[in-house]
Amino acid sequence: MTHQILVFNSGSSSFKFSLFEQNNPEPILNGLAEQLGQTQASITIKYKQSKFKHNIANADHKTAILFLLDQFKKLEINLDHIHAIGHRVVHGGEYFSDSVIIDDQVIHALENCSALAPLHNPANIEGIKIMQSIFQDTKQIAVFDTAFHQSLPSKAYLYALPYQWYKQQGVRRYGFHGTSHKYVAQRAKEILNLNDNHQIITVHLGNGCSASAIKDSKSIDTTMGMTPLEGLVMGTRCGDIDASILQFMQQKMGWSLDEITNKLNKASGLLGLSELSNDMRTLVEAKEKGHEQAGIAIDVFCFKLAKQIMALATSLTSIDALIFTGGIGENSSFIRSQVIQNLTLLGFKIDETLNKNPDKQTGRISSDQSTLCMVINTNEEWMIAQDCTRLTSTTL
Structure with a gap:
């Protein structure tokens, strides 16, 4: 069976998505849903050199996701071939130095990180929970913007602030864009x-x-x-x-x-x-x-x-x-x-x-x-x- 991976990035009023064959860096399709929670939401899908835009009235995240999956079926994409769903998560705090398979313990840790990224993590978690409810037997993976930078030494991640702020409140440098930095670093190593x-x-x-x-x-x-x-x-x-x-x-x-x-x-x-x-x-x-x-x-x-x-x-x-x-x-x-x-x-x-x-x-x-x-x-x-x-x- 062909194994496919759905990459999902949930924001507060939007989400991005890309569907990949397991060993092909070019997506089968990708797109964007935006203006979710407003009177007129929209989903744009790019597939086989074509672009399709659909308007959906009063759509929240779950409504838009279900609509998207219905479009998958119309494009003859078999949802049973989706082997895993990868979620971009902005903040993993000090909990995560690598991507992880999501379980209840991971969700709890993400919720504990929400104070560090109040505009992003709650939306990321919402997207994860919706996908879990739809794809109940499919592995869900969290990939963190911060994880790649957990290798920073203390001299690089600590602020010159009262140390208890770090110990008690987690006030430190975490870094972001980790997935991008990791990818181009790997490509440079391969190329050179x-x-x-x-x-x-x-x-x-x-x-x-x-x-x-x-x-x-x-x-x-x-x-x-x-x-x-x-x-x-x-x-x-x-x-x-x-x-x-x-x-x-x-x-x-x-x-x-x-x-x-x-x-x-x-x-x-x-x-x-x-x-x-x-x-x-x-x-x-x-x-x-x-x-x-x-x-x-x-x-x-x-x-x-x-x-x-x-x-x-x-x-x-x-x-x-x-x-x-x-x-x-x-x-x-x-x-x-x-x-x-x-x-x-x-x-x-x-x-x-x-x-x-x-x-x-x-x-x-x-x-x-x-x-x-x-x-x-x-x-x-x-x-x-x-x-x-x-x-x-x-x-x-």
């Missing part, structure tokens, strides 16, 4: 035929951005912290700031802590600086047309990223490769060039021809005289599917 002593820096740039120092296939430092707000400048998130700014703005503007935190997450970053957009493509086009604040936003984004890459290098003794991934990292030659120009101290030098068309075999964009710099397309959904296969292989 690296041994077990390799040292690389991976840079995931999308609307959310983070970078990691990886040694011997393990994350030893990363830019995101207790939440995804820490670290690099992002689409709408501020990244690193002086914590006293919160008190200053509360006193000046009378805003509540919730209002300020919302602005740091949703009205800052590229959007806040440019007052135009959180989309890098829009900002690059605007900069070329003379939009001053778009240019400022890009300059801050690139400078802070280069600064953080330099900081991550302190965890390493050498650098085998610097790897760009994510929507911006994979597609914006301009941003890659701007960042690498700030990293000459680490021996990086861009090859502008390769930067516009990365080497087809390796993804290299650096010159022959440079420390290696590459572009590798991430595939987080396939990484989740691979973990599902690994954890359920004894039952195949």
